[in-house]
Amino acid sequence: KAGVTQTPRYLIKTRGQQVTLSCSPISGHRSVSWYQQTPGQGLQFLFEYFSETQRNKGNFPGRFSGRQFSNSRSEMNVSTLELGDSALYLCASSSSLGGGSYEQYFGPGTRLTVT
Amino acid sequence: GDSVTQMEGPVTLSEEAFLTINCTYTATGYPSLFWYVQYPGEGLQLLLKATKADDKGSNKGFEATYRKETTSFHLEKGSVQVSDSAVYFCALISLQGGTSYGKLTFGQGTILTVHP
Numbered sequence: 001k002a003g004v005t006q007t008p009r010y011l012i013k014t015r016g017q018q019v020t021l022s023c024s025p026i027s028g029h030r031s032v033s034w035y036q037q038t039p040g041q042g043l044q045f046l047f048e049y050f051s052e053t054q055r056n057k058g059n060f061p062g063r064f065s066g067r068q069f070s071n072s073r074s075e076m077n078v079s080t081l082e083l084g085d086s087a088l089y090l091c092a093s094s095s096s097l098g099g100g101s102y103e104q105y106f107g108p109g110t111r112l113t114v115t
Numbered sequence: 116g117d118s119v120t121q122m123e124g125p126v127t128l129s130e131e132a133f134l135t136i137n138c139t140y141t142a143t144g145y146p147s148l149f150w151y152v153q154y155p156g157e158g159l160q161l162l163l164k165a166t167k168a169d170d171k172g173s174n175k176g177f178e179a180t181y182r183k184e185t186t187s188f189h190l191e192k193g194s195v196q197v198s199d200s201a202v203y204f205c206a207l208i209s210l211q212g213g214t215s216y217g218k219l220t221f222g223q224g225t226i227l228t229v230h231p
Contacts, residue, residue, distance in 0.1 A: 004158075006158075031216075031217050032217075033217040033218065033219070035219075042221060042222075042223050042224060043204065043219075043221040043224075045217075045218045045219065045220075048216050048217025048218060049217075050216070050217070055216040055217060056215070056216040056217055056218055058218070090158055090159065092159075092219070094217065102147055102208050102210065102217075103147070103149060103161055103164050104161075104208075104217075104219055105161060106151075106158040106159040106160070106161075107158050108157055108158045109157075109158045
């Protein structure tokens with residue numbers, strides 16, 4: 001099976017702009033989670049989608065949003081970019097079936113730099 | 116809320132040395148526990164997992180045992196290689212639903228460097 005893919009791999013944006021990142025999960029996986037990784041804060045949970053519904057959301061401002069499509073592909077959007085949004089954004093997919101261990105499989109990430 | 120604490124790094128070892136990275140957790144209920152590894156410029160790879168007390172996860176010579184009584188999940192390897200140099204993350208996911216859906220809680224990561 002193909003793994004989790006994320007596009008683009010690298011992005012450079014200017015403060016105030018907005019950005020959209022894309023994630024394609026492993027075939028058959030219906031749950032997609034997003035994380036922000038920074039040297040200072042480590043790995044922080046952004047949100048999780050399952051069957052096009054957001055089931056959980058972390059502690060991030062409303063500038064961070066996401067959605068999931070019927071084919072389980074997901075996008076996240078960051079509006080009005082700030083310098084502090086510079087980070088590696090990781091997407092992970094899971095089969096999220098009852099009785100499972102709910103392990104997540106990660107993509108390579110999108111490195112966002114805000115200047 | 117849930118939390119994971121890993122031993123402070125970085126850890127520097129010689130090839131063939133024994134490795135231990137400590138991990139303790141706080142969680143409600145009975146979480147599933149994981150170790151992930153991240154190589155430079157890459158995403159996280161699932162290294163091993165355990166879903167209930169006394170389970171031992173193992174992969175590529177690495178092992179960790181789910182210890183409910185000490186709320187620990189320490190990572191061990193008997194003989195490390197240069198290729199094991201990476202950042203290691205301990206993580207948990209609570210199976211309570213609600214605010215736990217899809218949310219892995221990570222430790223701060225431990226940088227491992229192995230010298231020839």
